[in-house]
Amino acid sequence: MARPSVAAERREQIIDATMTTIAEHGIHGTTLDRIADAAGMSRGHVRHFVGNRDRLLLDTATAVFADESGEVGSILPGGVDDLTGALDYLFGPVFSSPDRENAVVLGLVELARVTPEIAAVLTTAYTATRVQLAGLVARARPDAATDACTTAAYGILSSALGTVFLGDFDADPSRVVRSRAAVDALLATL
Template identity: 75%
Template sequence: MGRPSIAAVRREQILDATKSTIAEHGVHGATLDRIADSAGMSRGHVRHFVGNRDRLLLDTAIAVFADRSGRVGSILPSEIADLEGALDYLFGPEFNSPDRENAVVLGLVELSRVTPDIADVLTTAYTATRVQLAELVARAHPDASQESCLTAAYGVLTCALGSVFLGDFDRDPARMTRTRAAAESLVAAL
């Protein structure tokens, strides 16, 4: 197998630098100059390999929400096979740690309000997640209506996302336990 092209390597470096810059300076502070500095390149090289800032931010959104094939899909890992696994992930430390990835997602959420293409990426990812959760809820509760399963999935996802956003400032050690209990209550009510 051949080596990856220098363009592909540089592109990955730039996407990584973009995520770091958004995490450190916010989405509006993620200028091409800062991204170039973080990547150890000139601004011209960044533009050469990824285009303008708008294109770079869209590519970053796609990279954050894409699966291994490069397609934007569910935010749940592909190995999740049941509702318990989904809840473990959504209310577990990996998804809920206030880390770089969550800072980037928050920046992209902010940007989605004024950038339709980024809003489309986020909508695609979270819709796929909601649909996957509804399917997992339906498997766990086969007698529940499709609408009830979709409503419960919406509630579970809303609890998980709300808890992630609160995690940046709410240091209550019971936050995740309580949030998961709220989500489980929604599902148990089916």
């Protein structure tokens, strides 16, 4: 009887090691040798299971932004079905705390400037989020114009992302509360 393939398990292990390496060394310090060290395997094994560094970074970006189905989708978790839930998530402790995932996303944003495939993954994820937010705003404010709901969605997403990225160096404890208040003020204009 043949032994089951470990390829999927190894790919997951390597992608996790890639995220750790990006968080620790930045995107430009993320080499196959460092990833292999973090994964506890040889560089040859890393290449065998995931290919070259560019392919691995694209697979990592896809994994970071994948929804429950494995497709790149909204950054809002499944089950968020109203505006309050979306705002609670985007300005809550899980999303707004600086952590490994935020460091990885910042690295991917930097890489997206020169790598169209990475830019496409980020664009897909943030567009899906913005569209979902616009729909949630429209449901919460049924009298608001469609264009106003879309504009509010841009404002919500920009504020949430700015708050997260500022958290890497701005320790002001009121940062998240003030950003949420700014979004609430924006929504009050609809």
